[in-house]
Amino acid sequence: MKKLTTALILAATLLGETALIAPVRAVTALPELVVAGSVSVGSVSTVPAPGSTVQAPSSAEGQLLARLNQIRAAGVNCPERGPRPATAALRLAAPHAAAALRQASYMAQSGEVSHIGPGGTTPRVRAASSGIQTVSVTEIIYLGSRLDPEAAVQWWLHSPLHCSIMTDGRYTTAGASVVRGDRGTAYVMVLTSTPK
16 A cells, blocks of 8 residues: 555644644554654644644644634535525544544545545444444545645535535534545545434
8 A cells, every 4th residue: 555645633622722633654554544753734743642732723634624613603605505504613523533534544545535435434434433423424525636725625615515514503523634645635524413
């Protein structure tokens, strides 16, 4: 398998609080991710000790999640679906980021834009294998040629289905992953409703 060059897992609350970041430099097997080395994205430049926290306002995942919560707070007019009212911010969670990382790693390596992952896994299967217990789970995905979180957000906003998902008030928790690989930069967000 080809090595992925950079990934960050955003695994805790952002937007005024701290976030736990686990950078991944070399991923050679998909179900068992290997953490090695350090990366430099924005102000994050080293692998933190287990359980430590760092500020990550400039990480690609942080940008995605902050932007999603801005959109939810303001409300938006989705194409073909009309106005979507403002709704509560999403609570960010580590299991969601882990589920997002699995699919983002697969997409960046394979170059496929798909909700079907390694071994035929689906968003629900990846969420459950990450410890998420919920009534409703969805993911939104994008594959671009460069690191540009706003390009992913704009694509989702111009898609009637993705725009509706992003602003759906039943979703209360989220996680994101952005992985740069040989076949592109994959953006994956996993959103769920209130846990069971």
